Amino acid sequence: MTEYSVISDAEEFRAACAVLAAGTGPVAVDVERASGFRYSQRAYLVQVFRRDAGVFLFDPPAIGDFAPLQAAIGDVEWVPHAASQDLPSLRELHLEPNEIFDTELASRLLGHDRVGLAAVVEDTLGITLKKEHSAADWSTRPLPDSWLEYAALDVLHLIDVRDALVAELVEQDKTEFAAQEFAATLARAPKPPREDPWRRLSGLHQVRGARNLAVARALWEAREMYAQQQDVSPGRLVPDRSLVAAVMANPTSKQALAGVKEFQGRASRTQLDRWWQAIVDGRAAENLPRERVPSDTLPPPRAWADRNPEADARLKAARPVVEAVAEELGMPTENLLTPEYLRRIAWDLPGETAEEIAAALTALGARPWQIEQTAQKIAAAFVEAAQAPDTTSAPVS
Structure with a gap:
């Protein structure tokens, strides 16, 4: 059995933070969410390990204010695995590292064939972890002992893994590569909200006509509002395919909607009034959505030979x-x-020129080490493509 402490009240929390502050070296940090079960991406468990301190499993809903933990460990290096997944949930608790060592990202830079946590622990330390509760509903209370054991193991070995990867980075002369990647991960701004998030409905491509799109939008918005109120993953209430099926069926009454066989989900019947009202609202909407939305997305490379043969040759x-x-x-x-x-x-x-290529890559977000390794070679390839007599070779996928 792994030794760990589950912390769920203020007095225990302050004591645990004092112990962590007195520990030595970097701090391993992990987060468990309830993705697929809850609407939010909030943390339902925060795991922390530090040498000479031990493993602590913090219960965010019970603790609330995490300022004492930030004060205890904020100035030391944090060691997450796949930091970009956990940072938003940590920041929601006002937990913000100044410096990170991402074991997943380091493993990628080192060329490891497998970069999942269990695989990296096994490859670097020879220790086998069972990843049997990764998709569990971590909002469950009380959490089963087997889940807590799993959560503790997620951080228990991370510092040892970090030390092994540090040595590998030195050996491969990639320490600076990793440092720039870690800094970029910390500095990366959250993605801005989508202008029309409802357009991500799976199967929406089947819906034709602005009026039907307005109904789809209204159903999505109704589901989103109810999911947020209930803190339940929208797809668990009514799946995307069911919302699209309701639009496609074009029901003439609430009873007809209830009779749509494909309109399923735990809230498809209990909230029938809500869904029918959304359909009514969508049909009456004055601000109809555009059927085609302009996009700055590049065409797929297979289409480049016809649409931009010079670019096709360069790529x-x-x-x-x-x-x-x-x-x-x-x-x-x-x-x-x-x-x-x-x-x-x-x-x-x-x-x-390499300088022009480098400036463009910098503007896009490439790191200095990436530009140093690629800009000159890309520039030479572009010049070669421009000089080649034939730029109409078979399209790439």
Whole structure:
């Protein structure tokens, strides 16, 4: 059995924070949410481990104010696994690291074949973890002992993993690569809200006509409001496919809506008045949505040969060059350079010199180490593509 302390009241919390403050070295931090069960992405458990302190499992709903924990560990390095997933939930509790070492991201840069937590622990330490409760409903109270044991193990070995990866980074001369990636992860701003989030309804492409789209929008908004009120994942109330089925069925009455076989979900019948009213509101809406929405998304590369043959030639010339650099460095291509960045500069050609390519990559968000490794080679590939006599080779996927 792993030794850990479950903290769920203010007095225990203050004492635990004092113990952590007196510990030594970095702090392993992890978060458990109830994704797929709850509407929010709030943390329902925060796990913390520090050498000479031990493992503490904090219950956010019971504790509330996490300021004492921030004061205790805020100035030391935090060690998460896949930090970008946990940082939003931690920040919601006003827990903010000044410095991180992301074991998942470090593993990617090092070229590990498997980068899940259990795999990284096994590869670096030879310890096998069971990942049997990762998709559990962590809003459950009381939490079962087996879940708590699982949560404790998520942080217990992270500091040892961190130390092993630090040594690997030194050996592969990638310490600076990792430092820049970690800093970029911390500095990355949250994605802005989508202008029309309802357009992400799965299956919406089947819906034709602005009026029907207005009904789909109204149903999505009604479900979203109810899900937020109940703190339940929207898809658990009524799945996307059921909302789209209701639109497609075009029911003439509440009873007809109830008779739509595909309109299912735990709230499809108990909240029938809500859904019918949404359909009525959508049919009466004056601000009809556009059927086609302008987008700055690039066309798929397979269409480039016809739509922008020069860009197509540039991408075909540069992509294998970037892939070769990634292979030489022993890391996935997407960690060397975000594929979208390469597509952007191939499509919009900021210039043919390395300096112009570097400036464009910087504006897109590439890190200095990535630019240093790729800009000159991309520039050379673009020049070669411009000089090639034939730019109409088969499209890439």
